[in-house]
Amino acid sequence: MEELRVAGETTQFIVIKLGDEQYGIDIKYIDNIVRMQHITRVPKVASYLKGVINLRGEVIPVMSIRIKMGLPVDEITKSSRIIILKMEQQGTIGVIVDEVKEVVTLDTAQIEKVSYDSKDEKANFISGIGKYEGGLISLLDLNLVVPENA
Amino acid sequence: MVPIESVVTKFPRMIRDLSKKLNKKMELYMSGEETELDRTVVDEIGDPLMHLLRNSADHGLESAELRKERGKPEVGSIFLDAYQDGNNVVIEVRDDGNGIDTEGVKNKAIDRGIITPEQAESMNEKEIIDLLFHAGFSTAKVVSDVSGRGVGLDVVKSKIEALSGEVEVKSKLGEGSTWIIRLPLTLAIIQALMVDIGNEKYAISLGSIQTIEDISISDVKLVQNKEVINLRGTVIPLIRLNEILDIPSKKDSQDNLIVVIVKKGDKQAGLVVDELIGQQEIVIKSMGKYINKCKIISGATILGDGEVALILDANAVI
Numbered sequence: 001m002e003e004l005r006v007a008g009e010t011t012q013f014i015v016i017k018l019g020d021e022q023y024g025i026d027i028k029y030i031d032n033i034v035r036m037q038h039i040t041r042v043p044k045v046a047s048y049l050k051g052v053i054n055l056r057g058e059v060i061p062v063m064s065i066r067i068k069m070g071l072p073v074d075e076i077t078k079s080s081r082i083i084i085l086k087m088e089q090q091g092t093i094g095v096i097v098d099e100v101k102e103v104v105t106l107d108t109a110q111i112e113k114v115s116y117d118s119k120d121e122k123a124n125f126i127s128g129i130g131k132y133e134g135g136l137i138s139l140l141d142l143n144l145v146v147p148e149n150a
Numbered sequence: 151m152v153p154i155e156s157v158v159t160k161f162p163r164m165i166r167d168l169s170k171k172l173n174k175k176m177e178l179y180m181s182g183e184e185t186e187l188d189r190t191v192v193d194e195i196g197d198p199l200m201h202l203l204r205n206s207a208d209h210g211l212e213s214a215e216l217r218k219e220r221g222k223p224e225v226g227s228i229f230l231d232a233y234q235d236g237n238n239v240v241i242e243v244r245d246d247g248n249g250i251d252t253e254g255v256k257n258k259a260i261d262r263g264i265i266t267p268e269q270a271e272s273m274n275e276k277e278i279i280d281l282l283f284h285a286g287f288s289t290a291k292v293v294s295d296v297s298g299r300g301v302g303l304d305v306v307k308s309k310i311e312a313l314s315g316e317v318e319v320k321s322k323l324g325e326g327s328t329w330i331i332r333l334p335l336t337l338a339i340i341q342a343l344m345v346d347i348g349n350e351k352y353a354i355s356l357g358s359i360q361t362i363e364d365i366s367i368s369d370v371k372l373v374q375n376k377e378v379i380n381l382r383g384t385v386i387p388l389i390r391l392n393e394i395l396d397i398p399s400k401k402d403s404q405d406n407l408i409v410v411i412v413k414k415g416d417k418q419a420g421l422v423v424d425e426l427i428g429q430q431e432i433v434i435k436s437m438g439k440y441i442n443k444c445k446i447i448s449g450a451t452i453l454g455d456g457e458v459a460l461i462l463d464a465n466a467v468i
Binding site: 041 | 350394395396397435436437440441444447450452456458
């Protein structure tokens, strides 16, 4: 997310919820948001890979951000969604989130870089913190959340 | 999906022409022309196959005198066999000619500066044969208009790799060589047996299935702590699919096991499933490069109700 540092530039993020925390995903990666559907489990893969889904005739892998970040396991509710991400290296992949809230536009001044503790696994997935209307949004660094090789 | 027939029908004529031109007697035998491949693949496969056949005719088969000397029939044979093997289509070009002269290849490669004599020392036969696929390599001593123009096997190889296939060579000096092209059936439709394991559905390619047996639990014996059955005199190892796929089986104490007997080459194995659903035509879809660690799953398919079912690669299970 180098472009965030360019002064005065704005970036749009989709705000999602995982547990009580709000996270932001850069909108340029997002292809689609779909409702929760049946996920076919794939044996012998990393635990955070939940399986594959049928997205209009394409088979797309789905991963759990929660398991990847060491949060409690996903609880599937009515508001759970699968966000389909299109990444350069990793291809198309879906991630499960608890809730999709809104789209926000942040400019560089509203984004604070994090000085994280390298021992804290969870902090490593975050590229910055966005301040928006009094709330804080942790901005996910998708290249860390979605590793190149599962 | 189109049969490869449209491509291979021109080959007998080509071989007859070559036979005249090279003044060698040869015959082409083809089988499996009905094997189906994706249209895009069929369109592309013609040139590499033609190249391999020309190669066999020109470099492979010996002259009539030499054949007589070696006690071979005067008329050389070239075989073109196509068949489906699991999730691959295999096309073999085989001849009963001279085979690959690995010493000749080695010396040539050294002459051409592709390898150093020191490197050549430590190379095994397979590595030497692979040199044939090196760009700018031609072992024909005389360049003819049939083959030996320097654009050669490397083009064949790159073309096949572009179709995500692979080429393999087996050769025995004096007895002939076999070129094996293996193409994946991506985008292809296969006949599959759908089975239930626990609460999950899996597809097994019909091509690898031999029989389906109902085995009484008392007929399951242990050999080296592994479950086997004695099926009509053949001892076949049992593989509990729910165990290798980490699925909790819904039935624990059954009296009878449903066993799908699959074969790979001359090896057999019995896959234990919970329930048979039936035979179905399925479209193989790739799961993308992201999920590729799972070797026993060769792909996925979308069922009529929109659900995704995984395709078991019986070859990998054995």
